Amino acid sequence: xxxxxxxxxxxxxxxxxxxRVAVDARTTLLDALRDRLHLTGTKKGCALGQCGAxxxxxxxxxxxxxxxxxxxxxxxxxxxxxxxAQGGELHPVQAAFVEHDAFQCGYCTPGQIMSAVGAIxxxxxxxxxxxxxxxxxxxCRCGAYANIVAAVRDAAAREG
Amino acid sequence: xxAIIGQPVSRVDGPAKVTGHATYAAEFDLPGxxxxxxxxxxxxxxxVRSIDRAAAEAAPGVLAVMTHEDAPRLPYKQIxxxxxxxxxxxxxLHVLQDDQxxxxxxxxxxxVAETLEQAVHAAELVRxxxxxxxxxxxxxxxxxxxxxxxxxxxxRVPELGRGDVEGAMREAPVQVEARYVHPxxxxxxxxxxxxIAHWEGENxxxxxxxxWVDNDRKEIAHVFGMEEERIRVVSPFVGGAFGxxxxxxxxxxxxxxxxxxxxxxxxxxxxxxxxxxAVGFRPHSEQHLRLGADKEGRLVALEHxxxxxxxxxEEYAETALSPTSHLxxxxxxxxxxxxxxxxxxxxxxxxxxxxxxxxxxxxxxxxELAAELxxxxxxxxxxxxxxxxxxxxxxxxxxxxxxxYETAAERFGWARRKPEPRSMREGGMLIGYGMATAIYHSDRxxxxxxxxxxxxGMAVVRSASSxxxxxxxxxxxxxxxxxxxxxxxxxxxxxxxxNLPYAPVHGGSITMAxxxxxxxxxxxxxxxxxxSLARAAQQGPFAGLAEDAVVAREGGLGRADGSGPVVPxxxxxxxxxxxxxxxEGSAQPGEETKKYSSAAFGAIFVEVRxxxxxxxxxxxxMIGAYDVGRVINPKTARSQCIGGMVGGLGMALExxxxxxxxxxxxxxxxxxxxxxxxxxxxxxMEAIFVPNDDRNFNxxxxxxxxxxxICGVAPAIANAVWHATGRRIRELPIxxxxxxx
Ligand code: FES
Ligand code: FES
Numbered sequence: 001x002x003x004x005x006x007x008x009x010x011x012x013x014x015x016x017x018x019x020r021v022a023v024d025a026r027t028t029l030l031d032a033l034r035d036r037l038h039l040t041g042t043k044k045g046c047a048l049g050q051c052g053a054x055x056x057x058x059x060x061x062x063x064x065x066x067x068x069x070x071x072x073x074x075x076x077x078x079x080x081x082x083x084x085a086q087g088g089e090l091h092p093v094q095a096a097f098v099e100h101d102a103f104q105c106g107y108c109t110p111g112q113i114m115s116a117v118g119a120i121x122x123x124x125x126x127x128x129x130x131x132x133x134x135x136x137x138x139x140c141r142c143g144a145y146a147n148i149v150a151a152v153r154d155a156a157a158r159e160g
Numbered sequence: 161x162x163a164i165i166g167q168p169v170s171r172v173d174g175p176a177k178v179t180g181h182a183t184y185a186a187e188f189d190l191p192g193x194x195x196x197x198x199x200x201x202x203x204x205x206x207x208v209r210s211i212d213r214a215a216a217e218a219a220p221g222v223l224a225v226m227t228h229e230d231a232p233r234l235p236y237k238q239i240x241x242x243x244x245x246x247x248x249x250x251x252x253l254h255v256l257q258d259d260q261x262x263x264x265x266x267x268x269x270x271x272v273a274e275t276l277e278q279a280v281h282a283a284e285l286v287r288x289x290x291x292x293x294x295x296x297x298x299x300x301x302x303x304x305x306x307x308x309x310x311x312x313x314x315x316r317v318p319e320l321g322r323g324d325v326e327g328a329m330r331e332a333p334v335q336v337e338a339r340y341v342h343p344x345x346x347x348x349x350x351x352x353x354x355x356i357a358h359w360e361g362e363n364x365x366x367x368x369x370x371x372w373v374d375n376d377r378k379e380i381a382h383v384f385g386m387e388e389e390r391i392r393v394v395s396p397f398v399g400g401a402f403g404x405x406x407x408x409x410x411x412x413x414x415x416x417x418x419x420x421x422x423x424x425x426x427x428x429x430x431x432x433x434x435x436x437x438a439v440g441f442r443p444h445s446e447q448h449l450r451l452g453a454d455k456e457g458r459l460v461a462l463e464h465x466x467x468x469x470x471x472x473x474e475e476y477a478e479t480a481l482s483p484t485s486h487l488x489x490x491x492x493x494x495x496x497x498x499x500x501x502x503x504x505x506x507x508x509x510x511x512x513x514x515x516x517x518x519x520x521x522x523x524x525x526x527x528e529l530a531a532e533l534x535x536x537x538x539x540x541x542x543x544x545x546x547x548x549x550x551x552x553x554x555x556x557x558x559x560x561x562x563x564x565y566e567t568a569a570e571r572f573g574w575a576r577r578k579p580e581p582r583s584m585r586e587g588g589m590l591i592g593y594g595m596a597t598a599i600y601h602s603d604r605x606x607x608x609x610x611x612x613x614x615x616x617g618m619a620v621v622r623s624a625s626s627x628x629x630x631x632x633x634x635x636x637x638x639x640x641x642x643x644x645x646x647x648x649x650x651x652x653x654x655x656x657x658x659n660l661p662y663a664p665v666h667g668g669s670i671t672m673a674x675x676x677x678x679x680x681x682x683x684x685x686x687x688x689x690x691x692s693l694a695r696a697a698q699q700g701p702f703a704g705l706a707e708d709a710v711v712a713r714e715g716g717l718g719r720a721d722g723s724g725p726v727v728p729x730x731x732x733x734x735x736x737x738x739x740x741x742x743x744e745g746s747a748q749p750g751e752e753t754k755k756y757s758s759a760a761f762g763a764i765f766v767e768v769r770x771x772x773x774x775x776x777x778x779x780x781x782m783i784g785a786y787d788v789g790r791v792i793n794p795k796t797a798r799s800q801c802i803g804g805m806v807g808g809l810g811m812a813l814e815x816x817x818x819x820x821x822x823x824x825x826x827x828x829x830x831x832x833x834x835x836x837x838x839x840x841x842x843x844x845m846e847a848i849f850v851p852n853d854d855r856n857f858n859x860x861x862x863x864x865x866x867x868x869x870i871c872g873v874a875p876a877i878a879n880a881v882w883h884a885t886g887r888r889i890r891e892l893p894i895x896x897x898x899x900x901x
Contacts, residue, residue, distance in 0.1 A: 026277040035276065040187035041180015043399070045350040046432040050831040053350055081180035090178065098174035101799045104629030106177030107351040107399025113178060136838040139831060141350050141400050142629045143806025144799060145842040 010074045014039065015083025023070045030054045032070035033080060041081035041110045045139070052138035055111040055118075056080050062118035064137075081110035084117065093117050093155040100151040104142035112138045116152045125156040164642040168795035172648070173397075173633045182397045186354040186429055188367040193356070194223055195276040196418045196428040197283035198411065199269035200437060201261040204503045204824025205295035208259045208268055212287040216271055219285055221278030223422045227269040227286075231256035231417060235385035242310075243375050245406040245665055247506060249310035250474030255410040256417070261290065262473045263505045264825045265437025267410060272418045272426055295503040296472070297824035301446050304467040304498025307477040316477035316497065316514075320485055320551065323492030328461035332452025336528045340449070340521045341891040344469070344817040344826070345442040346435070347510050348836055349628075351399020353439055354429040355412045357419035362386075366393045368412060371405045371626050371666040373658045379408035380416060396656040398628040402807075403509035404439045405628070406667045411438055436829035440476070440508025441817065443468040447480075447521040451529045457543045459490040466518060470499040471506035478514025483599050483871075484522050485551035486757065488544040493551075503824050509667065511807060512867035515600050516874075520811075523596035523875035524890070527882065536579065537595055537879065538569055549757030557756035557856035558863075560787035561597070564763040564850050568785035569595070571848065572765035581886035590770045592884025598762030598784070598872030602854075602863040604673040605664035608746035609682040611640065613690065615739050617730040618652060619644055621682065625655040625675055626666035629803075630866055631796035632675075638792055639676050639860070643683035644729075645715040661744055669760065669864030672792060674747065676860045681745030687712035689743045690729060693736055700735050701727055749858075758857040760868040762786040764805075768880040775896030777813055777881060780843045782873070789854040789863030801847035801869045808873020810837045813893050835893075 007022045014037060021036050030047070033039045033056070042065060045053030049067040056065045057079040084091040090098070093116045103109040112135065119125045119134040131152045132145075140148065176182040201208075213225045236254055239246075246252065255267055269286050273279035306318030329335065356367040364386070370376045373393040381388040398405060415428035430438050445468040452461035466480040481495040512519075530537040542565065548555045569575070577593040578584055584591040609623040621640045627633050636653045644651070654660060664674045691710045694702035694717055701724060702710045702717060711720045716728040733741060752758070767781040782805045791797050814835035818827040828834045847869075853861035874892065881899070882888050889898050 024275055024277045026281070027275075031276055034187070038189050039180070040183065043184075043350070044186070044352070044429075046352075046831050048432060048830055048832070050432075051350055081178075085179055090175065094175075094178040097178045098170050101171065101174075101795050103174075103177060104631070104796075104799055104803055105349070105351070105398060105400040106173070106182055106629075107184065107349070107397075109177050110180045132840040132842070136840040139350060139836060139838060140806075141348055141402070141836065142799075143803035143837065143842075145806060145837070145839045146802050146845045147799060148839060 008071050010071060012070065012073060012078060014078045015080060025071060027070045028066050029068040029070050029073045030065040033065060039080050039082050043107055043110055045108065052115060053108050053111040055114040055138065057114060057118055060121065062115055081113060092158050096151040096155040100147045100154065102147040102151040103144050108138060108140045112140065112148055116155065120156045120159055125152055128153060164638045164648060165792050169634055169638055169648055169793055171631055171634045171796065172637050184351055184397045184399050185356065185367045185369045185395060186427060188356055190356065190358055190425040192424045194272050194274060194422055194424045194426050195279040196270050196272045196415060196426050197279035198267045198414065198434065199283050199286045199288065200434065201264060201266045201268050203261055203290045203292045204264045204297055206261050206290050206292040208261065209289040209291045211269060215285040216282040219278065219282040221274035222271060222282045223274065224272045224418065225269060225286065226256065226418060226421060228256045228259055233257065234383055237382040237385055239378060239382050244314065245372065245375060247474035247476040248314040248316065249308040252474055253410045255413050263471065263503050264823055265505055267414060270414050270418050272422050295824055296501060297503055297821040299444055299469050299500055299502060301467045301500065303500045307497060307499055308475055311475060311477040315479055317481065319496045320481055321494035322551065325461050325463050325492045325494040328492035329450060329452040332460050333455055334453045334532055335450065336525060336532050337450045338525055338528055338890060340447050340524055342445045342517055342520060343892065344444040344819065345510060345811065345815045346817060346834060347402045347404040348831065348834065349400030349402060349404060352430045352432060352435055353405065353409065353411065354427065355415040356425055356427045357415040358425040359419050362390055364391045364416065366391065366412065368393055368395055369398055369405050370395050371398065371401050371628055373624050373656060374662055375665065376408050377658045380412060383413050384416065393658045394656065395626060398626055401628040402511045403513060403667060406509055406665060409439050432831060433829045436826045437505050440506055442510035443470065443507035445517050449521050449525040451525050453529055453533065457533050457535050457540050459488055459544050461492045462490045464495040464521065467498045467500060469502050469504065469507065471504050472501045474506050475499065476507050480514035480518045482601055483515055483518040486546060486549040487522060487597060487599050489546045489550060511870045512600055515867065516871050519598065519871045520875050523872060524878055527879040528888065538565060538574060541565065541597055552757045554757040557752060557758040558789065558852055558854040559761060560850045560852045561761040564761055564785040564787055567848050567850055568763045568765050568783050572783045574765060581883050588772050590772055590884040592768045592770065592880040594876045594880025594883055595763065595765045596872040596876035596879060598764060598868050600669060600760050600868035600871055602673060602758035602760055602857055603668055603670045604749045604858055605670055606746065606748040607664045607675040607678045608661040608744055609675065609678045610661050610742060610744045611682040611686040612740050612742040613686055613729045613733065615730055615733045617728065618650055619646055620652050620654065621679060622654045622660040623663045623675055623678065624658055624660040625663035625671060627655060628666060630800050631793060632671055634796055635672060635792040636676065636679050639679050640683055643680050645713055669867045672860065672862045673858050673864055676862060677747035677858055678745055680860065681747050682743060685743035685745040686741060690732060690741050691717060693741065694732055697736060752857055756856050758863060760786065760788045760863040760865060762868050762872055764872040764876040766876045766880050768877060768884050770881060770884045770899065775899035777894060779809055779877060783846045785848040785850055786868060787850050787852050788865040788868065789852050789857065790861035791849045792862060794849065797849065797865055798847045800865050802845040804869025805845050805873050806837050806842055807870045809841065809877065811892060812874040812877035816893050
């Protein structure tokens with residue numbers, strides 16, 4: 001049996017930058033982002049794939065990074081919350097979240113925003129019902145859901 | 161300058177939160193950080209017979225394995241005045257101090273390793289043998305006993321009342337009696353509890369998830385027998401807590417011990433599953449109510465018993481009787497509070513602790529009484545409106561509950577409700593309208609803040625408070641900006657650090673009523689200081705003027721008679737060659753509690769749609785009107801209210817810890833099986849604030865908001881479900897199997 005703590009040296013491509021890291025085979029993409037690359041905007045809520053706080057875009061698709069090993073992300077394009085704002089300008093979804101107060105504690109928020117960006121890009125934010133459904137993998141214990149729907153609706157219309 | 165208090169200012173920390181740059185406790189990057197993982201007991205009671213740690217110690221990357229066999233013996237000194245956030249009787253868990261197991265999930269070992277993966281893996285290699293003793297793992301209401309003296313003294317009284325309940329009940333022409341069950345609930349904030357402990361010589365820094373940095377420091381100082389001055393606690397962002405981070409839990413002590421052992425900073429993050437054992441929860445409760453009324457619906461007798469579970473090593477109790485004592489006018493009343501000891505980790509406050517429970521029973525029973533009387537449930541509340549706090553014999557400092565009822569009922573369209581249950585439907589959907597009253601007592605506590613006016617025109621306001629989500633950063637910025645006469649973007653509020661002036665606990669909805677007034681005082685103090693400087697100067701626009709000739713206004717100082725220009729603070733500082741000027745201010749509760757009883761109020765109206773065949777309940781509309789005194793920021797205040805509605809929706813329809821009595825353990829200890837509301841569960845929600853400004857309670861006129869927002873939601877939903885279906889489901893949550901059963 002191979003040593004589970006064997007280290008792999010790999011290149012992670014995150015937000016347009018390349019990072020060389022040596023990770024344990026068991027390291028999740030989430031932990032690699034947070035603890036190795038210090039990109040702590042991606043949050044850990046459960047590490048069980050249940051809350052959505054760790055959502056990132058992988059080749060443009062929404063994934064929960066706690067259920068993916070870092071080694072599986074080699075060579076793929078990872079976008080995290082830190083990669084959304086361009087030149088100090090908030091991404092429209094980020095701006096809409098602030099405007100509509102679509103959070104309280106803010107801990108679920110990066111995951112919510114990454115999910116929203118993915119859903120809008122995939123054309124799955126066409127109605128309030130569709131937004132609610134698409135965003136239901138992202139738990140918000142502060143209960144900001146009604147404002148999240150308003151923010152996503154608004155951002156989808158602006159990006160339209 | 162326009163008023164800033166009362167404006168819907170967007171969160172000042174919003175950009176940090178939406179870009180991922182807000183730093184939560186786990187995210188402080190310390191060189192040489194090591195990772196800890198806990199091993200938790202798997203029996204509900206007994207002792208550790210043996211621990212085989214060899215495999216764990218030999219595993220790659222492991223720096224230390226610590227158990228009761230080699231953990232340092234800690235002094236656990238008593239705190240002279242036990243903080244209100246702690247259990248008021250019994251003794252907190254002394255972690256790794258002996259071989260005893262007091263509940264399933266008590267830490268029995270901690271492993272520290274170079275990486276998280278290595279620590280988690282090694283923790284799984286620790287082999288523990290237990291000797292089990294008989295445990296109490298079944299809630300038996302008959303075993304209820306009164307809270308002990310420590311709790312009674314702290315306001316968790318075993319009994320309260322007035323008049324002759326038995327006599328009045330015998331004569332009451334209309335009576336209802338019912339029993340309600342509310343299961344154990346868990347906070348489940350999305351951010352797990354986490355601590356980074358960092359020793360530098362004899363000094364300790366904790367990066368911790370906490371709602372009260374000052375108390376966190378005090379607790380750890382007492383546990384370790386250290387001087388408080390040697391400890392700094394840092395906690396700038398808290399990812400939700402709802403009460404779970406009020407007190408200092410055993411894992412904080414573990415992190416501190418582990419960091420000392422390995423001589424490196426150590427991070428101990430609880431896993432989602434561990435959160436069901438390593439921090440507290442809302443205790444399981446059962447309540448029994450008897451209501452007696454005359455034919456006009458006036459309450460003549462009210463009897464309310466609340467029985468809750470409690471741990472055995474310490475006694476956490478709640479103010480569950482408080483709403484019954486004063487929500488309605490009733491001359492004959494008796495309420496009793498009992499605790500059932502069980503072998504479990506200790507419960508703790510969860511949003512509106514105790515009160516949400518008491519309101520649940522009372523407001524469900526009032527609905528049953530309305531049905532018995534054939535009276536509109538809203539009309540019943542109005543007939544029993546309490547013009548004063550009858551239990552305390554004091555007037556309310558303010559009460560706009562009538563306006564709440566009227567506003568919310570009107571907005572909701574309550575008049576369209578047909579009184580008969582099962583009388584409104586659309587196809588296969590039974591429609592129900594329900595309502596309930598909300599109340600939460602308003603408290604305040606002492607606190608302080610500092611304000612520095614700087615030469616670049618900024619004001620930096622500081623206090624060791626916390627912001628777990630309600631928007632402390634933003635609302636305090638508004639209070640300071642308005643008091644100083646500066647725009648919001650010229651004020652920065654800093655919190656979450658024991659190096660800042662003392663702040664009271666961020667809980668119980670007291671933050672604004674307590675600290676807001678300290679911020680005002682600090683702003684006034686810095687203005688006074690600057691005024692004195694300007695008057696005492698040899699030259700300058702205010703040199704030599706009398707004290708009352710100079711006033712602060714519009715971001716600077718001006719002459720009281722209005723002549724001459726207002727000189728901005730920054731310009732004055734330049735004129736006097738000062739980089740900044742700083743002052744501290746504090747605010748304490750006054751005599752108001754002797755003169756008044758204070759509470760926030762609300763009226764909640766909901767519509768439910770119940771699928772007759774499937775038993776599923778949807779809540780398409782919720783409307784709440786609230787009297788919370790003055791509202792500092794209607795945008796963030798609304799977010800708190802709709803957040804409370806979502807919490808109440810979870811309580812009514814989804815949340816329940818599934819308890820395995822064989823092991824004394826929660827079975828669904830994760831977010832897929834412990835159901836919480838998701839986006840698709842939530843539809844239209846509206847929060848209305850009725851105008852009020854309670855200067856009798858405190859100078860800012862605020863009453864507090866977070867707790868009242870969850871009270872009344874679950875009973876309104878339960879009452880609506882009855883109206884839709886004709887079924888009284890008296891045990892929460894109202895699940896399809898209960899509705900179909
Ligand atoms: S942390 Fe990945 S889904 Fe919760
Ligand atoms: S904002 Fe706190 S969990 Fe969503």
